[in-house]
Amino acid sequence: MTVFNYDSTFEGLLTAIFDAYSRRQFPDVLLPSPDCVSPSHPAHNAFGSVSSPSLPLFSDEIHNVLTDSAKSGRVWRALLKKLPKEVCNMLFYGWLSEESGVDMMLFRYIRRVFDEPATTSSVATDFSDPDILRVKQLALKVSHECEHIRQFTRFQKGGDAPGNDTTTGPADSYGAGATYFAPVSPRYNALPLAIGYFRDRFRDQRWLIYDIKRRYGFYYDLKEVTEVTMEDDAHLVAGKLDEAMMAADEKLFQDLWRTYFHSMAIAERINPKLQRQHMPKRFWALLTELQ
Amino acid sequence: MKESVISKLKVLAESAKYDVSCASSGTTRRGKDGHIGSATGWGICHSFTADGRCVSLLKIMLTNHCIYDCAYCINRRSNDVPRATFTPDELVELTLEFYRRNYIEGLFLSSGVIRDPDYTMERMVKVVRELRTTHRYNGYIHMKSIPGASEGLVREAGLYADRLSVNIEIPREENLKMLAPDKDHASVYQPMRYIHQGFLESTEDRKKFRKAPKWAPAGQSTQMIVGATPETDNEILRLSTKLYNVQGMKRVYFSAFVPVNSYDRRLPMLGSPPLVRENRLYQADWLMRFYGFGAGEIVDDAYPNLDLEIDPKLAWALRHPEKFPVDLNRADYEMILRVPGIGVKSAQLIVAARRHSRITGATLKKIGVVLKKAQYFITCGEISEGIAPKNGIIGDLHPDLVRKVLTQKRPTSRRAQSPDQTTLIFPD
Numbered sequence: 004m005t006v007f008n009y010d011s012t013f014e015g016l017l018t019a020i021f022d023a024y025s026r027r028q029f030p031d032v033l034l035p036s037p038d039c040v041s042p043s044h045p046a047h048n049a050f051g052s053v054s055s056p057s058l059p060l061f062s063d064e065i066h067n068v069l070t071d072s073a074k075s076g077r078v079w080r081a082l083l084k085k086l087p088k089e090v091c092n093m094l095f096y097g098w099l100s101e102e103s104g105v106d107m108m109l110f111r112y113i114r115r116v117f118d119e120p121a122t123t124s125s126v127a128t129d130f131s132d133p134d135i136l137r138v139k140q141l142a143l144k145v146s147h148e149c150e151h152i153r154q155f156t157r158f159q160k161g162g163d164a165p166g167n168d169t170t171t172g173p174a175d176s177y178g179a180g181a182t183y184f185a186p187v188s189p190r191y192n193a194l195p196l197a198i199g200y201f202r203d204r205f206r207d208q209r210w211l212i213y214d215i216k217r218r219y220g221f222y223y224d225l226k227e228v229t230e231v232t233m234e235d236d237a238h239l240v241a242g243k244l245d246e247a248m249m250a251a252d253e254k255l256f257q258d259l260w261r262t263y264f265h266s267m268a269i270a271e272r273i274n275p276k277l278q279r280q281h282m283p284k285r286f287w288a289l290l291t292e293l294q
Numbered sequence: 295m296k297e298s299v300i301s302k303l304k305v306l307a308e309s310a311k312y313d314v315s316c317a318s319s320g321t322t323r324r325g326k327d328g329h330i331g332s333a334t335g336w337g338i339c340h341s342f343t344a345d346g347r348c349v350s351l352l353k354i355m356l357t358n359h360c361i362y363d364c365a366y367c368i369n370r371r372s373n374d375v376p377r378a379t380f381t382p383d384e385l386v387e388l389t390l391e392f393y394r395r396n397y398i399e400g401l402f403l404s405s406g407v408i409r410d411p412d413y414t415m416e417r418m419v420k421v422v423r424e425l426r427t428t429h430r431y432n433g434y435i436h437m438k439s440i441p442g443a444s445e446g447l448v449r450e451a452g453l454y455a456d457r458l459s460v461n462i463e464i465p466r467e468e469n470l471k472m473l474a475p476d477k478d479h480a481s482v483y484q485p486m487r488y489i490h491q492g493f494l495e496s497t498e499d500r501k502k503f504r505k506a507p508k509w510a511p512a513g514q515s516t517q518m519i520v521g522a523t524p525e526t527d528n529e530i531l532r533l534s535t536k537l538y539n540v541q542g543m544k545r546v547y548f549s550a551f552v553p554v555n556s557y558d559r560r561l562p563m564l565g566s567p568p569l570v571r572e573n574r575l576y577q578a579d580w581l582m583r584f585y586g587f588g589a590g591e592i593v594d595d596a597y598p599n600l601d602l603e604i605d606p607k608l609a610w611a612l613r614h615p616e617k618f619p620v621d622l623n624r625a626d627y628e629m630i631l632r633v634p635g636i637g638v639k640s641a642q643l644i645v646a647a648r649r650h651s652r653i654t655g656a657t658l659k660k661i662g663v664v665l666k667k668a669q670y671f672i673t674c675g676e677i678s679e680g681i682a683p684k685n686g687i688i689g690d691l692h693p694d695l696v697r698k699v700l701t702q703k704r705p706t707s708r709r710a711q712s713p714d715q716t717t718l719i720f721p722d
């Protein structure tokens with residue numbers, strides 16, 4: 004039995020594939036291992052919350068994969084040559100599902116891509132292969148979750164705390180320049196996929212979107228987006244900004260939004276089942292209009 | 295912004311909510327530095343109200359005062375309802391502050407008619423102009439054009455709005471005049487033509503000069519009230535086909551009549567809004583826009599109304615048993631799409647999967663094609679195991695029997711679901 008230890012990041016997985024081909028040795032098992040976690044790859048990408056399974060008793064060989072962006076980059080570019088871009092993205096989406104065993108599934112999938120001679124039909128549509136079917140299904144779930152993040156994320160406007168200087172922003176547009184906070188709690192690790200949308204749309208305001216389940220987030224400072232983890236994230240994890248941190252008019256706009264939301268329902272058409280089908284209950288706790 | 299805005303907002307949202315269109319689709323516009331907002335093309339639903347409808351745009355009226363007296367409208371002059379008016383600046387601030395919190399995709403602005411159409415339209419244009427210029431707002435805007443407003447104002451509105459709309463409301467003119475004495479079809483079609491012309495001209499200009507400004511890039515839409523007057527589905531669908539073709543309409547909405555002014559004797563007495571019919575009309579519209587059906591295949595003079603019990607695609611299939619069963623290993627994509635229960639996604643999966651190996655019942659289950667309806671209408675050539683229901687497929691079975699089996703409700707599900715509440719908007 005051959006075991007590869009790796010740092011449970013997507014780059015680590017791609018590096019493992021590079022190593023496997025250059026060593027001509029393929030793992031039967033991939034194990035998340037603390038030995039392999041490098042400081043540049045924070046633990047949220049890892050199966051941080053999943054306790055690592057104990058080592059198989061009889062292992063012939065153990066290889067420690069050291070994540071290397073040069074190697075993973077080569078594997079990714081090779082994939083892009085063999086597969087349409089959407090399929091490559093789908094592999095990454097599948098990864099973000101965090102489903103246990105998805106790493107080995109992707110490993111086998113990618114091996115098939117490299118081992119099979121180029122044919123007219125793409126490996127990606129061979130749904131008689133359970134790995135290929137499952138990865139596609141997972142990717143679809145992750146992309147739905149990403150859409151849910153775009154739909155249901157709610158910002159709260161922060162007050163004039165230090166570092167929340169409203170004068171540097173283009174201040175003649177209402178609410179520009181201030182910092183907006185949003186806690187999210189997605190089922191899959193889909194936040195990184197939604198950041199492009201927020202970056203493109205909310206350009207003249209600062210914002211922080213924080214995944215309170217995985218305890219990391221993204222901060223935009225009017226120039227660029229950086230990934231952040233916070234020592235003290237209690238105020239965000241609670242889901243609601245502390246009143247002391249809120250902008251003076253934040254509560255008013257929350258009230259206005261709630262008023263608007265409730266006024267829009269047409270009594271003759273009430274249909275809670277349909278409402279829940281489109282907007283699952285698990286999002287409700289963080290939705291301003293339902294608080 | 296003052297607290298008093300809360301009560302205005304309540305009044306003006308209540309007044310605007312019966313307009314069913316809410317889509318924020320049709321424009322793809324990337325964000326711009328120093329600006330706020332973008333448009334995603336497909337339109338995002340940010341919330342869902344207790345009636346299950348999508349909240350995408352801040353759908354609001356500038357004022358609900360109105361000099362007209364349309365029988366179907368809650369804001370008609372003769373109604374004694376609370377009235378309110380926003381200042382343009384209040385509405386600008388509200389839109390931006392909502393937008394910045396990711397509550398909405400943009401603004402859908404309409405208004406009652408105050409003083410005269412041009413005066414009203416000028417105030418509306420002021421709101422969208424301020425948003426776009428002073429506040430560098432780059433998100434979605436849908437603006438109603440007031441029937442009777444002059445061409446110059448419609449032209450200016452189109453510079454700022456993504457979509458413009460004029461509601462036709464009642465399909466047959468004599469019925470419109472009966473319920474809305476101040477309106478006629480000319481007052482509706484005139485602004486529609488301005489909008490269509492503006493859109494065509496700007497498309498032409500942009501072919502010549504890439505930098506020419508876009509004008510109402512998401513085109514126009516309209517709405518018809520269903521069930522307030524006796525028009526048949528045949529009339530409604532034929533009119534909407536004409537609107538798509540002649541006026542370049544991007545979307546025709548149907549709104550189940552809600553009897554807000556039940557005292558008015560010109561209106562029918564309805565227990566509840568005809569939601570099932572509304573849903574069937576959307577399904578028919580969907581079949582016409584995305585599944586290659588013509589209006590005449592869905593309803594005609596012999597069958598002027600949609601079947602409320604089954605969806606229009608199933609109804610078509612049962613009227614045409616000679617087209618079935620469809621062989622999934624051989625049939626064109628277009629024909630697979632016509633199988634009841636098979637939607638665009640499933641049809642694409644089937645066509646992709648059959649390149650690898652023959653489709654069997656097991657393949658279909660594996661790729662997640664739901665067979666409940668489809669099973670009566672398909673084969674896989676000589677090997678059909680696992681697909682055909684025990685008693686065979688259409689051809690062996692009489693269409694009436696298939697219909698009976700498919701409309702049979704299990705006793706438990708009947709209790710859980712009241713008959714008027716539809717959960718499916720579009721057919722697969």
Ligand code: SF4
Pocket residue numbers: 360361362363364367368369370371405406407474
């Ligand atoms: S013009 Fe519009 S707001 Fe005025 S009564 Fe008619 S439908 Fe209502």
